[in-house]
Amino acid sequence: MLRYLALKGLHGAVLLAGLAVLSFVLVSLSPIDPIRAYLGDAATRMSPEQKARIADRWGLNDPAPLRFSKWAGRLLVGDFGVSRIFNKPVLQVIGERFWVSLNLMVSAWLLSGLIGFGLGVLAGARRGSGLDRCIRLYAYILASTPAFWLGMVLLVVFSVKLGVAPICCASPVGVAYAEATLGEKVRHLALPALTLSIIGVANIALHTRQKLLEVLESDFALFARAQGETTWGIVRHHGLRNILLPAVTLQFASFSELFGGAVLAEQVFSYPGLGEATVLAGLRSDVPLLMGLVLFSAVFVFVGNTLADVVYRWVDPRIRLGGGT
Amino acid sequence: MRSPLALRCFVPAAGMSLRAKTLGALALSAGLLLAILVMGAWIGDHGLSTDLEVRNLPPCPSHLFGTDWLGRDMLTRVLLGLRLSVFVGLAAASVGAVIGLVLGLAAAGFGPKMDLLVTWFVDLAMSLPHLVFQILIAFVVGGGTRGVMIAVAATHWATIARIMRAEALQLKSADYVQLSYKLGRSPWWVARRHVLPHLWPQFLVALILLFPHAISHEAALSFIGIGLTPHMPSMGILLSESLRHLSTGHWWLAVIPGAALVLVVKLFDVLAENLRRLLNPRTSQE
Numbered sequence: 001m002l003r004y005l006a007l008k009g010l011h012g013a014v015l016l017a018g019l020a021v022l023s024f025v026l027v028s029l030s031p032i033d034p035i036r037a038y039l040g041d042a043a044t045r046m047s048p049e050q051k052a053r054i055a056d057r058w059g060l061n062d063p064a065p066l067r068f069s070k071w072a073g074r075l076l077v078g079d080f081g082v083s084r085i086f087n088k089p090v091l092q093v094i095g096e097r098f099w100v101s102l103n104l105m106v107s108a109w110l111l112s113g114l115i116g117f118g119l120g121v122l123a124g125a126r127r128g129s130g131l132d133r134c135i136r137l138y139a140y141i142l143a144s145t146p147a148f149w150l151g152m153v154l155l156v157v158f159s160v161k162l163g164v165a166p167i168c169c170a171s172p173v174g175v176a177y178a179e180a181t182l183g184e185k186v187r188h189l190a191l192p193a194l195t196l197s198i199i200g201v202a203n204i205a206l207h208t209r210q211k212l213l214e215v216l217e218s219d220f221a222l223f224a225r226a227q228g229e230t231t232w233g234i235v236r237h238h239g240l241r242n243i244l245l246p247a248v249t250l251q252f253a254s255f256s257e258l259f260g261g262a263v264l265a266e267q268v269f270s271y272p273g274l275g276e277a278t279v280l281a282g283l284r285s286d287v288p289l290l291m292g293l294v295l296f297s298a299v300f301v302f303v304g305n306t307l308a309d310v311v312y313r314w315v316d317p318r319i320r321l322g323g324g325t
Numbered sequence: 326m327r328s329p330l331a332l333r334c335f336v337p338a339a340g341m342s343l344r345a346k347t348l349g350a351l352a353l354s355a356g357l358l359l360a361i362l363v364m365g366a367w368i369g370d371h372g373l374s375t376d377l378e379v380r381n382l383p384p385c386p387s388h389l390f391g392t393d394w395l396g397r398d399m400l401t402r403v404l405l406g407l408r409l410s411v412f413v414g415l416a417a418a419s420v421g422a423v424i425g426l427v428l429g430l431a432a433a434g435f436g437p438k439m440d441l442l443v444t445w446f447v448d449l450a451m452s453l454p455h456l457v458f459q460i461l462i463a464f465v466v467g468g469g470t471r472g473v474m475i476a477v478a479a480t481h482w483a484t485i486a487r488i489m490r491a492e493a494l495q496l497k498s499a500d501y502v503q504l505s506y507k508l509g510r511s512p513w514w515v516a517r518r519h520v521l522p523h524l525w526p527q528f529l530v531a532l533i534l535l536f537p538h539a540i541s542h543e544a545a546l547s548f549i550g551i552g553l554t555p556h557m558p559s560m561g562i563l564l565s566e567s568l569r570h571l572s573t574g575h576w577w578l579a580v581i582p583g584a585a586l587v588l589v590v591k592l593f594d595v596l597a598e599n600l601r602r603l604l605n606p607r608t609s610q611e
Contacts, residue, residue, distance in 0.1 A: 018449050023461060030465040144590040146541050148548055149564060149583035156576040167572055260456035267549050268568065279549045282460040290464065297457045 001313070008309070012302045019298050020075065023291055024068050032285055034060060075295075081288030085280055090292035093277060098296075100177055101273030103185070104265070105258050107193040112200030113251045119201065120208025120247070125235050127213060136209075139202040147261050151195035151268035158191060165191050168270040177272065188271075196265045200254055207250055211243040249312050255304025259297050347599045354595040358411075361589065365408035372401030384577055391577040394570060402563060403582050407589055410560040413473055413553070414540035421478035421539070422532040425485025430524075432486065433493035434516075443486060450483040456545060463551045473552040477542050485531050492527055496520050526604035533597035537590040544586060560586045 035051055035058075036044075046054075055061055059070065074081070080090035123135040158165040166172070166188050171180035180188075212235065215221055221234050229237070263275030270276070274293065281290035376396035384391045390399035432443035450458070459476035466472040496502060502519050510518075540560075546552030547561025555562055560582060567578035 015448060015452050018445070019452060022449065026461065026465045031467060032465075141587070141591065144537055144541075144594055145587050146544055146583070146590075148545060149579070149586065152564065152568060152571060152579045152583065155571055156580060160571060160574055160576070256451075256454045260454035263454075263456045263460075264545055264549070278457055278460055279551070282464040282551050283549075285464070290461065294453065294457060294461055297454050298452050301452060301454060 004313070005310075008306055012299075012306070015302065016295065016298060019295065020072060021068070023294050024071065027287060027291070028064055028067075032287070034058070034287070080292040083281075083286055083289040083292075085284055085286045085289065090288050093289060094274065094292055094296055097272065097274045097277050100271070101262055101266070101275065103189060104192055104196060104271065104273060105262055107189060108196035108261075108265075109200070109251065109254075109258060111193060111197035113204060113247070115197065116201040116204030117208050117244075117247050119205040121212060121235060121239070121243075123205065124209040124212030124216065125231055125239075127216075132209075135205060139205045142198060142202040145198075146264075147195055147199050148264040148268050150198055151192070151265055154191050154195055155268065169272065192265045192269045192271050195268065196258070196261045199257055199261045200251070203254070204247055204250055208243055208247050211246055212239050215239045215242050245312065245315055248315075249308045252304050252308035252311060256301045258304075259300055343602075347602045350595055351599040351603065354592045354599070358589065358592050358596070361404065362408055362411065365404040368401055368404055370401065370405070372398030373405075381575060384581070390581045391575075393566075393578055394575075399577065399581065402558060403560075403585050406558050406560045406563050406582065407585060409553075409557060410540055410543055410586070411589065413470060413543050413559065414477070414536060417474040417477035417543065418481065418532060418535035418539035420474060421481035422485050422528070422535055424478060425482035425487075425531075426489050426528055428482065429486035429489025430493055432490045433497060440490075443490065447483045447487055450480065455480045455542065459542065459546055460549075460551055463546060468551055468554070470553060470557065473543050473546050476546065477539050480542070481535055481538065485528075485535070488531050489524065489528065492524055493520060496523055530597060530601040530604060533593065533600060536593040536597070540586075540590055540593065 035046075035054055039046075059067060062070075078091065080094075082088065083090050083093050086093050119135050119139070123132045126132050154165075155167065159167040169188060171177045171188060172184055175184070177185075215238060216231075216234065221238055224234050224238060259275075262273060263278055265271065266273045266275035267279055274296070277289065278293045278297075280286065281293060374397070376392075378396065379388070379392050380394055380396035382388050382392040382396075388398050388400065390403055392398055393402070428443050428446070432440045453461075458480050462476040462479050463472040466475050496519065502515060505515050505519060506512075543552060543559060544561035544564065547559050548565045550565060552561055553559045555566070558566075563582045564579060564586075567575070567582070570578050
C-alpha cells in the first residue's frame with residue numbers, strides 16, 4: 001500500500017510539473033501584455049522608456065527557460081504571486097474561497113450520491129416497471145441538461161415565483177460570509193448545491209441500476225430466491241454490498257465534473273467560491289490567480305481519482321487479499 | 326403494459342424490430358435537427374428588429390416564445406442562436422476529433438516512445454476539470470469564436486485519441502492482420518484494407534457523440550462570458566443575458582431557450598446512439 005501511494009504521488013508530481021510547463025507555455029504564447037495586465041489603465045499613460053525599464057526589472061526580456069525556472073522556484077516555496085483583482089496573495093484567495101466552495105461541493109456531492117444511488121437501486125429492483133422507465137427517462141434527459149440552465153430554472157421557481165430561497169450569494173447582502181449564521185449559510189447554499197448535485201445523479205443512477213441488474217441475474221441471487229428470499233431481501237443482503245463499492249468509486253472519480261459544475265453553479269448564483277474566482281481571473285486577465293487555480297483544480301481532481309483508487313483497493317476484499325500492492 | 330404513457334415516451338413503438346426502431350429513431354432525430362436548422366435559415370432576421378411596443382411579452386400566439394426587453398421575437402432569436410451554437414459546436418468537435426484521430430493512430434503506429442508521449446498528453450489533458458482548462462485556453466487565445474473552438478477541441482481530443490489508440494492496437498494484434506503481414510502485405514496496404522474499414526465507423530460515432538458535449542460547452546463558455554461576444558447571440562449568450570432579467574419575473578427568457586438547447590443536445594445524443602447501434606456489427610442485425 002505504501003509503495004503504491006508513493007508511486008501514485010510521484011505520478012501526480014510529474015503530472016503537475018507537466019501542467020505547470022504547459023500553462024507557462026500557453027500564457028507566454030498569449031498576446032497578453034503583462035505590463036498592461038498588471039498596471040491596467042496606468043500602462044497607457046507611461047512612456048515606452050518607462051515600460052522598457054519595468055520589463056527589464058521584471059525580467060520580461062529573459063529567455064523563457066530562465067523565466068520558467070524563476071516562476072517554478074517560487075511556486076515550490078509556496079509563493080504563487082499576488083492576485084490583482086483581490087489585492088491579496090493567490091494562496092490566501094484560494095484558501096478563503098476553497099472553504100466556501102467546499103461546503104457547496106461536499107453537500108452537492110453527498111446529495112447526488114445518495115439520490116443517484118437510491119434511484120438506481122429502485123430502478124434496478126423494479127426492472128421494467130413504470131417506475132424504472134420513469135427513472136431511466138429522467139436520468140436520460142438529465143444527462144443532456146446544462147447545469148447552469150437548471151440552476152436558472154430553480155431560481156425562477158424557488159426564488160422569483162415562490163420566494164422561498166435567496167436569489168444570490170453565499171450570505172445575506174451586507175453580511176460577510178464568515179459572520180453569517182449557520183441557518184443563513186444553509187439557506188443560501190440550498191439552491192446552488194441542488195443545481196450542482198443534479199449533474200452527478202444521472203450517471204450514478206444508471207450505473208447503480210446496471211450493477212444491481214447484474215447481481216439480480218447472478219447464480220447466488222437465484223439460489224437465495226429459491227430459498228424463499230424476497231427481491232428486497234436479496235437487494236439488502238446481497239445487492240447493496242456488491243454495488244456500493246463501484247458507486248463510491250464512481251463518485252470519487254467525479255471530482256473533475258464537480259469542480260467544473262461548481263464554476264457554472266457559482267456563476268448563476270453569484271456564489272463567491274473558487275469557480276467564481278476562476279471566471280473572474282479569466283475575464284480580467286489575473287494571470288497569477290488563474291495559474292494558481294489551474295494547478296489547484298488539478299490537485300483537487302488528482303486527489304479525487306487517487307481516493308477512488310485507494311477506496312477500491314482498501315475496501316474490496318478480493319483486491320486486498322490477492323493483489324499485494 | 327402497466328404504464329402505457331411512460332412506456333410510450335421511452336420506446337417510440339413497441340413491437341417493431343430493434344433494427345426498424347433504430348432506423349426510425351435515426352431518421353426522426355436527424356429530421357428534427359435538420360428542420361430546426363432549416364427553420365433558422367427560413368425565418369430570417371426581421372424578428373430581430375427592436376420594437377419597444379411589444380417588449381417583455383410572455384409567450385402568446387403571435388410570439389410563441391415571447392419577446393425580450395427590446396421587443397425582439399424570442400422564437401427568432403432561439404432558432405438563430407441554436408444554428409450558431411450547433412455550427413460552432415460541430416466545428417469544434419470536428420477539429421478535436423481529427424486531432425484525436427491523428428494522435429491516437431500515431432500512438433498505435435509509431436512505436437512505444439510515441440505511445441508513451443501521447444498517453445502522457447492524454448493524461449495531462451484529463452488532469453484538469455474541462456471547464457477550467459477551457460477557461461485557460463480561451464483566455465490565452467483571447468475568447469471569441471476562435472477561442473471557443475480551440476478550447477473545446479483542446480479538451481475533447483483526448484477521449485477520441487484514447488479510443489482510437491485502443492482500437493488500432495487491438496486490430497494490430499488481431500490474427501488476420503498478423504497473417505496479412507506474413508503474406509507480405511505492406512504496412513500501408515494493411516492500414517488501408519484491414520485497419521481503416523474498422524476504425525472509420527468507430528471514429529464517426531465517437532465524433533457524433535462529441536457533438537452534444539461540444540454544443541453544451543460552447544453554451545457554458547459563452548454563458549460565463551469568456552466565449553462568443555454578445556454580437557453573436559448563441560444559446561450561451563441568450564441565457565447569460567436572460568440571467569439579468571430573471572429577478573423581474575421574465576421566466577420565458579431563460580426557461581424556453583434552455584429547453585430548446587436541451588432538446589437539440591438530446592437529439593444529437595439519440596442520433597449518435599442509434600448510429601452506433603447500426604454500425605456495430607454485433608447489434609446491427611437484432
